[in-house]
Amino acid sequence: MQDIILRVEDLQAQFDTTDGVVKAVNHVSFDVPRGTTLAITGESGSGKSSVALAIMGLLPYPGRVTGGKIYFRDRDLLTLKGEELRKIRGREIAIVFQDPSTGLNPVLSIGDQVEEIIRTHQPVSRREAKKMSIEVLGQLGLPDPEEIVRRYPFQLSGGMAQRVMIAIATALNPSVLILDEPTSALDVTVQAAILEDMTQLQERHGTSIILISHDLGVVAQMADSVAVMYAGEIAEYADAATLFRSPRHPYTASLLASRPRPDQESRGRLAAIKGAPPSLIDLADECAFLPRCHKATSECRSEPAPKLLPVGPAAAHVAACYNPMYREDEGTAARRSA
Ligand SMILES: Nc1ncnc2c1ncn2[C@@H]1O[C@H](COP(=O)(O)OP(=O)(O)O)[C@@H](O)[C@H]1O
Ligand SMILES: [Mg+2]
Structure with missing residues (x-):
């Protein structure tokens, strides 16, 4: 039996705006077993951050x-209140956002900021907290942490600032670490180094990670399992190897096909899938991907939105599609087992 640390069940979230109700998260479910990484991917606006924030x-x-x-x-965190909830959020579940510059207090030294979070949650002396912060900064690959603790945020590069943010989030050794586009603002080398540090941190502490990224290269490097979101829903879910090898949902296949390859001219250009995601206000009853789908059948046009169903042969591979894709070499065996 896998040890499930975090389980999200049928999560729904919305923004009640003056233009209407934005249905940002629609019936999202997933499990995060201990020590594993779940990646949530999909285009901008698909609801990834809303899941994390919820x-x-x-x-x-x-x-x-x-x-x-x-x-x-x-x-169930949604039923907990006050102190009970505070003990879990922030201490057991921590989050790192994309832009490190907004997360640090410009008038406090790095040392003060890391120590503060340690001392808010743990009964340790200032000296111990200082020792711990130097340790955790060092573990995250920051060179000369004794010197770094004396610096102020403006004296750090983007990559260093993001490492400090991660240090703050991991100082208390959380069971679950949520990384929301943690390296999207950084250059490729720094990004790779930080992701490598995350993997080591995970191995050392058995941390479960939810990694939100629209970058499939990052997802491929980090994820054990992947949830692909479209219009606030999970369109496809599988272990990472299966998802990359055998995408079933036409949306996942398009994402993979439009992914920039290092060996191609298109490197660095944004992935382009024809058309745009639907507005999350007044979502239609039909499949949200229908207007952009090249595989749509008459069923897709006449039936309500498809539910997530097994699309095997891998266990726990599901897709919300009436006409999932199978490679030629998979033949009919895969379909039958699904
Ligand atoms: N503060 C907000 N007010 C209104 N709508 C929002 C707000 N934040 C996000 N949304 C909407 O919710 C949807 C999902 O957004 P988000 O979770 O940020 O997606 P992602 O992280 O995948 O880019 C989008 O349609 C977005 O416009
Ligand atoms: Mg986001």
Whole structure:
């Protein structure tokens, strides 16, 4: 039996705006076993950050969770209050956002900021907290941490600042670390180094990671399993090897096909899939991907949106599609087992 640390069940979240209700998260479910990485990917606006923020209880107004459950071990975070909740969010579940410059306090030294978070959650002396912060900064590959703790945020490069943010998030050794596009603002070399540090951190502490990234290269490097989001829903879910080898949902296949390759001219250009995602206000009953889908059948046009169903042969491979894709070499065996 896998040890499930975080379980999201049928999560729904929306933003009640003056233009209408933005249905940002629609019936999203997934498990995160201990010590593994779940990647959530998909185009901008598909609801990835909203899932993360809902887990952290940080959905900004006018956003709110309207349904579902978020279990940390066996406790549903959506039913907990006050001190009980604070002990879990921030300490057991921590988050790192894309832009490190917004996360650090410009008038406090790095040391003060890391020590503060340690001392808010743990009864240790200033000296111990200082020792711990130097240790955790060193573990994250920051050179000369004794010197770094004396610096102020403006004296750090983007990559260093993001490492400090990760240090702050991991100082308390959380069970779950949520990384929301953690390296998207950084150059490729720094990005690779930080991801490598994350992998080591995970191996050392058995941390479960939810990695949000629209970059399939990053997803391929880090993920054990992958959830592909489209219009606030999970369109496809599988272990990473299966998803990259045998995408079933035409959306996943298009994402993979439009991924920039290092050996091609298109390097660095944004992945382009024809058409745009639908507005999440007044979502139609039909499949949200229908207007952009090259595989649509008459069923897709006449039936309500498809549900996530097994599309094997890999266990736990599911896709929400009436006409999932199979490679020629898979023949009919794969279909039959699905
Ligand atoms: N503060 C907000 N107010 C209104 N709508 C929002 C807000 N934040 C996000 N949304 C909407 O929710 C949807 C999902 O956004 P988000 O979770 O940020 O997607 P992603 O992280 O995949 O880019 C989008 O349609 C976005 O416009
Ligand atoms: Mg986002």
